[in-house]
Amino acid sequence: MPAFKSIEWGEPGTVRMLDQRLLPHQTVYNDYTTYQEVAAAITDMVIRGAPAIGVAAAYGLVLVPANSMDGQVKEIKAELLKAVKVLGDSRPTAVNLVWALKRMGKVLERPELDTVPKLKDTLLSEAHAIAREDAEINRSIGRNALPFIPEKATIIHHCNTGGLATVEYGTALGIIRTAHECGKQVFVLVDETRPRLQGGRLTAWELLQYGIPFKVIVDGASGHLMRTMGVDLCVVGADRVAANGDTANKIGTYNLAVVAHENGVPFYVAVPTTTIDMDTPSGDQIKIEERPENEVTHVGTWQITPDDTPVLNPAFDVTPAEYITALITEKGVVYPPFIENLKKLFTS
Ligand code: MRU
Numbered sequence: 001m002p003a004f005k006s007i008e009w010g011e012p013g014t015v016r017m018l019d020q021r022l023l024p025h026q027t028v029y030n031d032y033t034t035y036q037e038v039a040a041a042i043t044d045m046v047i048r049g050a051p052a053i054g055v056a057a058a059y060g061l062v063l064v065p066a067n068s069m070d071g072q073v074k075e076i077k078a079e080l081l082k083a084v085k086v087l088g089d090s091r092p093t094a095v096n097l098v099w100a101l102k103r104m105g106k107v108l109e110r111p112e113l114d115t116v117p118k119l120k121d122t123l124l125s126e127a128h129a130i131a132r133e134d135a136e137i138n139r140s141i142g143r144n145a146l147p148f149i150p151e152k153a154t155i156i157h158h159c160n161t162g163g164l165a166t167v168e169y170g171t172a173l174g175i176i177r178t179a180h181e182c183g184k185q186v187f188v189l190v191d192e193t194r195p196r197l198q199g200g201r202l203t204a205w206e207l208l209q210y211g212i213p214f215k216v217i218v219d220g221a222s223g224h225l226m227r228t229m230g231v232d233l234c235v236v237g238a239d240r241v242a243a244n245g246d247t248a249n250k251i252g253t254y255n256l257a258v259v260a261h262e263n264g265v266p267f268y269v270a271v272p273t274t275t276i277d278m279d280t281p282s283g284d285q286i287k288i289e290e291r292p293e294n295e296v297t298h299v300g301t302w303q304i305t306p307d308d309t310p311v312l313n314p315a316f317d318v319t320p321a322e323y324i325t326a327l328i329t330e331k332g333v334v335y336p337p338f339i340e341n342l343k344k345l346f347t348s
Pocket of ligand 1: 051094158159160236249250251315
């Protein structure tokens with residue numbers, strides 16, 4: 001088991017998060033006691049990864065009653081509605097954030113929760129349930145992917161989708177971990193993932209702890225390596241999958257998928273069903289987050305571009321469904337045509 005926890009609740013009312021901005025050099029845990037602080041931590045990417053930010057938002061809500069135990073239910077509920085809005089706006093692309101807040105919001109509709117302690121306990125149980133289920137879901141995704149991983153496999157992975165991006169274990173990285181734990185000889189080519197280097201900093205940090213062999217590559221190397229060294233598959237996570245299978249994920253995923261298609265390399269998306277948004281018909285309707293310019297102009301505090309260089313910094317892209325071999329969920333594997341098969345997944 002790795003010696004870290006991406007997020008944890010602490011009594012009487014604290015959300016503790018591993019500060020991912022400082023990894024791999026420093027392992028620092030920050031404690032937050034207000035939902036505004038949690039929202040800012042999500043925006044600043046102290047915590048990141050679609051499932052993890054959903055859980056952070058859920059625990060962030062619990063801070064409202066937890067730290068006002070002698071308040072009035074009516075006022076606390078009004079504050080909770082404000083908190084839902086603030087947390088929901090903290091990052092726009094990952095649907096898990098909205099999903100978790102909607103699920104938590106159902107608790108507010110229960111009339112029997114007529115005291116602040118009852119409200120707090122029920123919200124906390126719901127947040128714990130979301131966190132626990134996330135860990136279980138990841139393990140199921142890993143098991144469902146096993147048939148697609150050869151006994152000896154070279155795999156390209158993009159961004160960070162491991163225990164840091166989830167409550168524990170991971171989605172795409174969870175697949176790689178399951179294969180490794182089952183004795184398969186996996187070797188990972190880790191896209192460094194410009195500009196925030198989630199691959200080079202975070203995935204490398206996790207893989208070292210799991211003893212899984214890997215090499216970090218620059219994002220632009222994947223095509224060359226597919227042509228020259230033989231790559232068996234690519235596996236990535238997702239921030240939002242539309243009803244037609246179009247998939248929003250970390251910037252660079254689309255390039256990787258097109259190059260995989262060109263080279264006949266299967267391209268899998270590891271995705272909890274909480275990341276599938278059946279209310280969004282296609283990728284065209286997914287809002288793509290724009291991040292600050294200094295993520296591109298600087299590496300850490302070092303400026304790498306001339307002063308006043310104009311920058312475009314979309315944090316995600318949409319991979320059209322036609323480039324995706326299959327979506328691997330905790331409920332099973334979904335193949336094209338995704339429009340029909342995703343509907344079946346949610347009705348079966
Ligand atoms: O900007 P980030 O680091 O939050 O982006 C994360 C990703 O794009 C992940 O691939 C995605 O959230 C899936 S994590 C299980």
